[in-house]
Amino acid sequence: MKIQLNFSTLLDNAGLPQRLTKELTELFQHHLSKAHSKTRVTSNAISIKTQTYRVRHLIAGFRELRKGGFALQSPWNLSEKHIAYLVKLWVTEKRQAPGTVENKLTYWRTLAAWMKKHQLVGTVDDYIKRPDGYRRYYVAQEDKSWEAANVDVNNTISRLCECDRWVAIQVELQATFGLRAQESMLLRPLQCLRVSGHLHVIDGTKGGRPRLVPIDAEWQYEVLIRAARLANPRTGSMIPEPWSLKKWYRHFYHVLQKEGISRGGLGVTVHGLRHAYLQRMYEQITGVPAPIKRADHRPDPELHQRAMQQLVEAAGHSLAAKATAYISTFATAERLSRPVITPEQVIAALKGANGVKSEAAKSLNISRQALYRLLAKFGDIQSVATAGSAVVHAVTAQGCLGDDTPSEHRGGSLEDPARGQLTLLGDLPA
Known part of the structure; x- marks a missing residue:
């Protein structure tokens, strides 16, 4: 059964022109619940949460365009210049994260597809030159576990317990079962426990996909028992009375912020507990550390594939490749472990090799x-470039380039500063 968001209130309160509102309403009615992704493994309609994100971000984008001087009266008038303006606004002025910008572009790409304008929306690179380091990575580039940042999980939970027992137990649930923050808030410990030795995570999951998380140790049951004692007697969830989910969410992160659990504080977030959980699971299955921990130990390929599949199932993702966001890949980890080569090292190496x-x-x-x-x-x-010139002089002195060699065969005259000296390096013998 298709479940579609009632978006009327959101559109009516958006303050957009009447025609724009009417035509967006028609597009939403026909397409809002449809999946856009070509790699989606299910044919089910997208979740209400995703539909809400689509509507809100598209409305916000049209408002940003009108505020920027574009008098759009219809979504059908949308063109490349509008998307370019939005990307520049998000990246250079609002300084939004690359993941946020790419998610927004996905919503606009979806809208364009509804209007049969499949080539309208490109990537970030089609509109601006990315600032240094401004890129969303789908393979982990750093170990985000608390262990990597030398933050003791147990000590931190003990401190949180003195401040707020409910926040503390939710953090402990995240560390124990690899839950997302909202999943730990909405978890009903006793109702979600299965006789098969699994925790059935239902509420607050990404995309509304329920999943089974294995329970392998006695201490994990003890965590669930302690959580059950603090569960809300009316709802069964971990959100105490009289808090709503929205207010508790803000309170939860406020408490964490006070205890330094943030990138600007201790350098960690609660999502790092999920990374650590999946990294431990990989090591338990394969017998070797996750790639992000140590790239020089590789497991049996079959064990690796089995681990990747079990990780993605425990994490609640739909594709096995998603596991690399937590544990990285061996190729990436090896590349990251190599020392950074400086310009001075390159110059010295060329000089030592006589330019070869x-x-x-x-x-x-x-x-x-x-x-x-x-x-x-x-x-x-x-x-x-200046150092490169010195290398060429050194190489010339050693006879690799004869003094009688015409300058045009050396990549340019040494006396001609208009031609970069590193161009000369490009003409050295291989």
Whole structure:
């Protein structure tokens, strides 16, 4: 059965022109509950929560466009310049996170698809040059567990218990079963316990997908028993009376903030507990640490595949590849573990190899292609370019480039500052 959001109130209170409101209403009525993703594993309608996000973000976007001077009267008038304006606004002025911006673009891409304008909405790179480091990664680039930040989970929970027992037990549930924050709030410990030795997580899940989380140890049952003692006697959830979910959510994070549990405080978030839970599960199944912990130990491929599948099921995702957001991949972890090569090291390696790039790459323990990429990257740095000129002089002095070699065969005259010195490095023998 299709369940569709009653969006009328949201649109009526948006303050948009009458025609725009009417035509958005028609589009929402016909398409709002339909999934846009081509990789979705179920044909079910999307959740009410996702529908709400779609409506709210699209309304907010149209309001931002009108505030920016675009007198849009119809969604059918939407063009590339409008999307470009929004992306620039979100990234450069509002400084929103890359994940937030890409999620918003997904909503606009969905709207465009409803209107058969499938090529209208591109990616962030189609509209602006990304600031340094401004990228959403789908494979973990850093270990976000509390252990990696040297934050003791048990001590932190003990401190939280002195401040608020309900916040403390919810954090403990997240650490014990890898729950999301809202899942721990809405969990009904006794009702969700299954005789099969699983915790049936139903409420607050992503996409409304229920899942079974394995219970492997006696101490996990003890956590559930303590949680049950604090459960709301009326609702059975972990939100105490008289709090609503919305107000409790704010209170929960306020308490965490006071205890330093934030990126700006101790450098961790409660979501890091979920990372740690899945990393431990991977190690229990494969017998080796998760890639983000240690990349030089690889498990049996079959065990690895089994672990990835069990991780994604325990985490409540639909695709096995999603597990890499928590444990990374061995290739990524190996790349991240390599020391960063500085411009000075590149210059020294080229000088030591008499300008022979293959030898310089070997001394840096990288491929020759990687060396070319580094040269291209460092070519914009004036200090490196100056150092590059010194390398060419050194190589010339050692006879790799004869003094009688015409300057056009060396990539340009050494006396010509208009041609970058690192270009000369590109003409050194391979």
